[in-house]
Amino acid sequence: MAVLTYAIGGLAALAGLGLLTTVYYYNRIVKLENRVDNAWAQIDVQLKKRADLVPNLVETVEGYMDHEREIMEKVSESREKLVNAQSPEEEAKAGNQMTEAMKSIFAVAEEYPDLKASENFKELQQELSSIEGKVAYARQHYNDAILEFNNSIETFPAVVFANLMGKTEKDQLQIDTADKELPDVSFGE
Numbered sequence: 001m002a003v004l005t006y007a008i009g010g011l012a013a014l015a016g017l018g019l020l021t022t023v024y025y026y027n028r029i030v031k032l033e034n035r036v037d038n039a040w041a042q043i044d045v046q047l048k049k050r051a052d053l054v055p056n057l058v059e060t061v062e063g064y065m066d067h068e069r070e071i072m073e074k075v076s077e078s079r080e081k082l083v084n085a086q087s088p089e090e091e092a093k094a095g096n097q098m099t100e101a102m103k104s105i106f107a108v109a110e111e112y113p114d115l116k117a118s119e120n121f122k123e124l125q126q127e128l129s130s131i132e133g134k135v136a137y138a139r140q141h142y143n144d145a146i147l148e149f150n151n152s153i154e155t156f157p158a159v160v161f162a163n164l165m166g167k168t169e170k171d172q173l174q175i176d177t178a179d180k181e182l183p184d185v186s187f188g189e
Contacts, residue, residue, distance in 0.1 A: 025161035032149040036170060039142035040088055043173075046135040047082060047095045050128060054079045054098070057124045061105060064115035068108050075101040092173055095135070102128060143172045 085091035153162035
């Protein structure tokens with residue numbers, strides 16, 4: 001009788017340990033996945049803030065740049081793509097396109113001294129620069145959250161629970177090849 005009591009107690013303890021382990025790993029995986037979603041939301045917030053500044057920038061710049069319509073159209077198109085993006089991948093791609101379009105505006109602005117001297121343009125440029133820094137930080141945070149999530153679901157014993165939950169590895173944000181290339185710099189004529 002005592003042996004049966006110990007056996008039942010041991011089985012109950014083992015079942016309790018199994019339940020606690022399951023709850024622990026389930027909650028950990030859910031929390032890490034929520035952290036990834038939150039990190040993406042932070043990128044989204046910064047990209048939307050940048051997109052909201054674009055109409056003001058375009059309006060300020062248009063008065064000075066009569067011959068630069070193509071650049072202004074690219075900026076407007078990239079903003080529209082960003083605002084209408086349906087997935088994180090589309091949003092990241094549109095954000096990269098907007099970055100390139102914005103670089104073009106600031107490069108061309110060098111040829112317009114009155115524009116460079118405009119207080120409104122300076123303020124917009126500073127605000128956009130600040131947001132770019134925040135976007136870069138948010139992207140880094142997102143990739144860190146992805147790394148932690150992926151490491152968690154790929155290590156034992158969490159991999160067992162991740163498979164039962166249908167969780168798979170997530171992709172980190174990548175920089176477009178064009179963004180990795182070094183710009184041409186010339187100090188001479």
